[in-house]
Amino acid sequence: MRVVIAEDLALLRDGLIRLLEAHEFTVVAAVESGPQLRDALVEHRPDVAVVDVRLPPTFTDEGLQAAIEARGQVPGLPILVLSQHVEQLYARELLSDDRGAVGYLLKDRVFDVGQFLDAVRRVAEGGTAMDPAVISQLLAKHGDEGPMASLTPREQEVLGEMAEGRSNSAIAGRLFITEKAVSKHINNIFTKLDLPPSGDDSRRVRAVLAWLNNN
Amino acid sequence: MIRADRPAATGRLYLLAWSLLLVALAATGVVLLALFSVAMVLTAIWIGLPIAVMLTPLIRSLADTCRRVLGQFLDEGPIPSPYSPLPQGTFPARIRAVFTDPGTWRDMAWLLFNGTVGAVVALMPAVLVGHAVYQTLYATVLWRVVPDLYGLPVENQTEAFVALVPAVIELALFWRATPALLRLYARMSRWLLAPTEKARLHARVEHLATSRADTIDAQASEVRRIERDLHDGAQARLVALGMSLGMAEELLSQDPDTARRLLTEAREATRQALDELRDLVRGIHPPVLVERGLDGAVRALAVSQQLPIDVDIDLPGRAPDPVESAAYFAVAEVLTNAVKHSGAGRAWVRITHVAGRLMILVGDDGRGGAEESGGSGLRGIRRRLDSFDGTMNIVSPAGGPTIVTMELPCALSSPKTWPSSATG
Numbered sequence: 181m182r183v184v185i186a187e188d189l190a191l192l193r194d195g196l197i198r199l200l201e202a203h204e205f206t207v208v209a210a211v212e213s214g215p216q217l218r219d220a221l222v223e224h225r226p227d228v229a230v231v232d233v234r235l236p237p238t239f240t241d242e243g244l245q246a247a248i249e250a251r252g253q254v255p256g257l258p259i260l261v262l263s264q265h266v267e268q269l270y271a272r273e274l275l276s277d278d279r280g281a282v283g284y285l286l287k288d289r290v291f292d293v294g295q296f297l298d299a300v301r302r303v304a305e306g307g308t309a310m311d312p313a314v315i316s317q318l319l320a321k322h323g324d325e326g327p328m329a330s331l332t333p334r335e336q337e338v339l340g341e342m343a344e345g346r347s348n349s350a351i352a353g354r355l356f357i358t359e360k361a362v363s364k365h366i367n368n369i370f371t372k373l374d375l376p377p378s379g380d381d382s383r384r385v386r387a388v389l390a391w392l393n394n395n
Numbered sequence: 396m397i398r399a400d401r402p403a404a405t406g407r408l409y410l411l412a413w414s415l416l417l418v419a420l421a422a423t424g425v426v427l428l429a430l431f432s433v434a435m436v437l438t439a440i441w442i443g444l445p446i447a448v449m450l451t452p453l454i455r456s457l458a459d460t461c462r463r464v465l466g467q468f469l470d471e472g473p474i475p476s477p478y479s480p481l482p483q484g485t486f487p488a489r490i491r492a493v494f495t496d497p498g499t500w501r502d503m504a505w506l507l508f509n510g511t512v513g514a515v516v517a518l519m520p521a522v523l524v525g526h527a528v529y530q531t532l533y534a535t536v537l538w539r540v541v542p543d544l545y546g547l548p549v550e551n552q553t554e555a556f557v558a559l560v561p562a563v564i565e566l567a568l569f570w571r572a573t574p575a576l577l578r579l580y581a582r583m584s585r586w587l588l589a590p591t592e593k594a595r596l597h598a599r600v601e602h603l604a605t606s607r608a609d610t611i612d613a614q615a616s617e618v619r620r621i622e623r624d625l626h627d628g629a630q631a632r633l634v635a636l637g638m639s640l641g642m643a644e645e646l647l648s649q650d651p652d653t654a655r656r657l658l659t660e661a662r663e664a665t666r667q668a669l670d671e672l673r674d675l676v677r678g679i680h681p682p683v684l685v686e687r688g689l690d691g692a693v694r695a696l697a698v699s700q701q702l703p704i705d706v707d708i709d710l711p712g713r714a715p716d717p718v719e720s721a722a723y724f725a726v727a728e729v730l731t732n733a734v735k736h737s738g739a740g741r742a743w744v745r746i747t748h749v750a751g752r753l754m755i756l757v758g759d760d761g762r763g764g765a766e767e768s769g770g771s772g773l774r775g776i777r778r779r780l781d782s783f784d785g786t787m788n789i790v791s792p793a794g795g796p797t798i799v800t801m802e803l804p805c806a807l808s809s810p811k812t813w814p815s816s817a818t819g
Binding site for chain 1: 662665666669670673676677681682683685686687691694695698699700701
């Protein structure tokens with residue numbers, strides 16, 4: 181899989197390159213600024229890009245802006261955004277084109293190599309990878325009011341896992357239940373939140389995220 | 396506001412009433428001045444001092460009433476008060492404060508002026524109307540009783556009607572001149588009632604000294620808090636991390652299972668250290684403020700709250716960093732209060748830049764009753780704003796809504812060209 185990396189700190193950039201190359205990814209470009217990232221994304225059209233939010237020369241959210249812009253030019257270009265902090269606003273902006281193939285994770289998530297690589301692959305395949313911090317904030321926002329309150333604790337757990345972008349089998353593995361139980365929970369969630377049923381994993385995740393964002 | 400929102404005729408009557416009130420205040424002032432003078436004489440036998448100290452608050456409140464009233468005629472706010480605050484302390488301290496405050500002596504000058512020239516000017520409208528009324532009565536009834544109009548013999552009704560001529564002139568004069576007279580009176584009074592430039596600067600220096608001391612205190616305790624958080628948090632975790640890694644290195648060949656467990660612990664310690672650093676950084680200067688400026692940061696803040704928050708920001712440029720930071724934390728604190736305590740169903744934030752000031756309005760539809768004394772949060776905001784010469788005003792009647800207005804003087808830099816965003 182061909183990857184573009186954008187990270188301005190050499191230490192982290194080298195770490196990411198080493199990590200990804202050790203797991204059969206090919207890093208086609210590793211850049212360190214916003215303008216370079218814009219060029220690299222359009223030139224290489226990678227299978228997935230791993231992008232730091234804050235990049236030179238402005239040290240503002242240049243990486244995020246470059247990513248959103250590139251997705252405007254190349255719709256659905258898979259991008260995984262990494263940051264030292266998570267903002268609901270950024271997550272919302274990344275998800276707003278409703279094409280999937282986006283991820284937004286805290287840099288700490290790289291520590292868990294297996295899960296991080298899983299997230300990179302998921303995004304490359306058109307799925308979603310949202311940081312647990314984003315999801316837990318979204319869930320907390322709904323608190324114990326509205327339709328969210330009608331979900332059982334187990335269903336809320338499943339909803340959280342699903343919103344992060346995991347597939348049924350991954351959820352089943354993490355919660356130690358069968359895939360069949362997972363899909364039953366998911367059907368209940370969709371009924372209770374009044375969402376149209378969908379067989380497509382990634383479309384389903386987007387529907388849930390849109391619901392959480394807008395309600 | 397006294398003139399604009401009333402029809403002309405009632406407006407003039409209203410002004411007439413005000414002028415009579417001002418005359419009454421001037422008369423009160425004369426009495427107070429006389430008492431104060433007596434007190435001055437009696438200082439020779441000490442007894443005058445307590446009397447003077449007791450009279451001073453009365454004189455000041457009279458002067459302050461006039462400052463408020465006269466401010467209306469000048470179409471500006473109330474005339475500012477020039478006094479240094481009276482100390483609550485010992486009697487000698489209060490005596491010293493009364494006698495060393497130039498405001499006290501300027502008040503005496505004002506009372507003297509107000510009781511003489513001022514009273515005459517303020518009395519003019521009433522004199523004009525009063526005399527016109529007398530002339531009218533004379534022309535219709537009184538000439539029969541006193542057939543003599545200022546030396547001219549009056550023999551019949553036709554001749555008596557001549558008395559109406561001055562009445563008409565006087566009424567016309569009253570009509571034309573009353574607003575100008577009151578403004579003249581107000582301007583003359585302002586000259587003595589308003590603080591002198593020296594007093595104004597003195598008050599300003601005092602305010603700056605206090606707010607600077609507060610700012611330094613707040614910053615010092617902030618730095619201490621950061622030091623403590625780093626020392627007990629991230630630093631301690633890095634030490635633990637180093638220990639776990641060292642032990643894992645030692646055990647790697649003999650006991651790989653324990654080594655793996657230690658490595659997992661090390662990873663967890665790193666994650667926790669990062670969490671703590673993240674919280675700390677957010678409290679010092681939120682990263683989103685660096686990345687998006689005040690506009691984006693407040694929007695990000697609004698999105699993450701549990702209430703629906705309506706955000707309307709219209710800033711043609713960026714405020715200086717410290718101002719943005721103060722404004723952001725102020726909005727965050729007020730919103731936190733709204734979410735936690737007000738029971739509001741929604742809240743709103745408006746930020747604009749008007750006449751060299753950043754104007755921030757945060758409101759909620761909750762139950763109101765928010766008070767600055769209620770928590771250290773709002774007081775902290777005031778202190779923070781104070782160091783930028785900013786102000787905060789809380790309106791929160793019981794039953795709501797709560798509206799907090801904050802103003803920060805600042806210039807905006809020319810707008811940065813932000814990379815365009817697909818989502819705007």
